[in-house]
Amino acid sequence: MRLQDFTDKPLDTCTDLELFNALMRYTTAAAEGRGYNEGKKKLYYISAEFLVGKLLSNNLINLGLYDAVRDELAAAGRSLAELEEYEHEPSLGNGGLGRLAACFLDSLATLGLPADGVGLAYHCGLFRQVFEWGKQAEVPDLWLTWGRESFLKPTGRHYTVHFGDFDLTSTMYELDVTGYGSRCGRLRLFDVDSVDEGVLHSGIGFDKHAIAKNLTLFLYPDDSDDAGRLLRVYQEYFMVANAARLLLDEAVSRGSDLHDLADYAQVQINDTHPTMVIPELIRLLVERGIGQDEAIRITGDVCAYTNHTILAEALETWPAAYIERVAPQLMPIIRDLDERVCAATDDDPAVRILDDRGNVHMAHIDIHVAHSVNGVAALHTKILEETELAPFYRLHPDKFNNKTNGVTFRRWLVECNPGLTALIDARIGEGWKTDAAQLERLLDYADDDATLAALAEVKQANKERFSSWLEGHQGVSLDTASVFDVQSKRLHEYKRQQLSLLWAIRTYLDIKDGVYPQRPVTLIYGAKAAPAYVAAKDIIHAIITLGRLVERDPDARGWLRVVMLENYNVTAAERLIPACDISEQISLASKEASGTSNMKFMLNGALTLGTMDGANVEIAQLVGPDNIYTFGLGSDEVIAHYQKADYNPADYYRKDARLAEALDFLVSPAMVNDADGTMLSRLYGNLTQKDWFMTMPDFESYCATKAEMLVAHENERVWARSCLVNIAQAGYFSSDRTIRQYNEDIWHL
Ligand SMILES: *Cc1c(COP(=O)(O)O)cnc(C)c1O
Helix, strand or coil: CCHHHHCCCCHHHCCHHHHHHHHHHHHHHHHHHHCECCCCCEEEEECCCCCCCCCHHHHHHHCCCHHHHHHHHHHCCCCHHHHHHHCCCCCCCCCHHHHHHHHHHHHHHHCCCCEEEEEECCCCCCCEEEEECCEEEEECCCHHHHHHHHHCEECCCCCEEECCCCEEEEEEEEEEEECCCCCEEEEEEEEECCCCHHHECCCCCECCCCHHHHCCCCCCCCCCCHHHHHHHHHHHHHHHHHHHHHHHHHHHHCCCCCCCHHHCEEEEEECCCCCCHHHHHHHHHHHCCCCHHHHHHHHHHHEEEECCCCCHHHCCEEEHHHHHHHCHHHHHHHHHHHHHHHHHHCCCHHHCCECCCCEEEHHHHHHHHCCEEEECCHHHHHHHHHHHCHHHHHHCHHHEEECCCCECHHHHHHHCCHHHHHHHHHHHCCHHHCCHHHHHHHHHHCCCHHHHHHHHHHHHHHHHHHHHHHHHHHCCCCCCCCEEEEEECCCCCCCCHHHHHHHHHHHHHHHHCCCCCCCCEEEEEECCCCCCCHHHHHHHHHHHHHHHHHHHCHHHHCCEEEEEECCCCHHHHHHHHHHCCEEEECCCCCCCCCCCHHHHHHHCCCEEEECCCCCHHHHHHHHCHHHCEECCCCHHHHHHHHHHCCCCHHHHHHHCHHHHHHHHHCCCHHHHCCCCHHHHHHHHHHHHHHCCCCHHHHHHHHHHHHHHHHHHHCCHHHHHHHHHHHHHCHHHHEHHHHHHHHHHHHHCC
């Protein structure tokens, strides 16, 4: 097969769209030719998000067609790189949780495991972030309008979903998930034909009451009012009602008599959004003649739950009245599950499914019924067991287990960093692409000057590549001789973009006093804030405002740049991460469940500046203290402060003049004159009076550790050696390893 076989026009006369669609037809045909992973028992990975990233080049690489297609296009005077730019990234996810789901699909396919991702086909996805007046504004991301035919295969499968006062018919679409040199898997996305982008009005606003028209418009519709919250419950029930029917139909068609369903199907519940699959499966089994006790037991044997967060506000609860309205058929089952919990635990209120205010605790359903409960990094699982979910751990100790997250090296190294890939291939061969532990062989080159110099050259080339990409996208040009210091992830106070911001202010003030860093630093942020998250938007505004101020100041401009990348997504991450020198992983210890960008940065030869949180702890163990820069309070200390409620930011403000000066600068005329003073003073008040995520106590050690790092960076050879050790030890963080562990301990596919 050649690309030319998939279009009637000569390649050189095709429009970009025609070429792109021909490429998608080509990869689809090649994927279908490979066939799909099959087996008696199949996994259904149900997730509200799949942050898959652009598909074209990833599929070409996995199918082994990349070089041939690039050459065929070049011979016709066309450029694969331009078509990669032309492609629109599917908007089906938000951050780490959705990207994890996408990495898992890649590994499942590559490892030959029969598995489907199951989710929703959001028409406008999350949102596209644009900056207006130095603030985040949201516009609909019409990716599906751009490429419905290119991206989604219709299947002809439909289900009727019964809501409290009306029915909707679903349509199932498929997206092939190519494995690396292997057969394929599928992502199955449900939609409703009646959904109508015409209900959108200004920005991402729309009529929240017209469920038939808006059900699958957005991922995480604004939940700051009742109508928005109710819509999320509609979405969740729609997702799992379809998933449950699909799973039962397929299991029966493979020979299950339903009593043995767990031999035919496993469900992984990715965070609590798909929790209603549990009562729904129980309901469907009972409807098909199985007794309630057995139906609960079977459902428990089928379902496993992954917890992704210990932030209390992120553990979903829904008023029972909402579920009563959306899916009244589930409430008798949820009440029955709650009564069973009460009977077994002497009415212990801490572990009840229904609380006395009439709220349903989704995670509690998962933990009581599912056969496995896992955290996503060693520290996170330990905190779940010992603190956050301790009463549940005492009840069900055997269910708890850890599965440290991972990322697919096909996308996060082979695709995004061809220079480094070639360097590694030349030294240790290509086996690491499917057996990541082989990266350790790079340690043989830890003292090889030529390898270390080549590593530094690759980094420099990636910095230049990123800079020209950014110039094209945002009109910002960077000093590629500066240190690229990067914090890119969702904007959240616990992730503490405000901490690196305070460092930037401090550094600016020092420069004004004639104290300069070793070499110029470019601090690069990429972050979207949830549309209703006021404090996060204030931080974005402060970052952009500071960036403009430094930019205008001839004293500072040559030494410090603060850049906020617009609309951070997988495409941006793939450009940015290979270009990074310093990877900022500075969440308040105990708050980041795992993190996965920390792994991507490490794999691409950046050094971590981080707290002992999430998977940073495991990174530190693997690379050793010489090859990571850690600082700040430990998780035990943080947990103790919360328990004693003894933290007061004013103490630090009073004690530390350098910190106080940096804070005060937020509301100084230099900042406020060019900005929204209300937002800046709200941020100032938040930090000086509440500082819920303890920025102040870590400020001094953060600044000192970063200073140490900037000194270390000046020794090119030693720095490159550290980068090499990080790359060599990153093998543990391959999602292939994570998925093997899920399969061995939980799914047994
Ligand atoms: C990996 C990734 C994330 C997760 O980042 P964390 O730092 O682990 O929160 C978020 N967004 C995108 C686009 C990613 O690729």
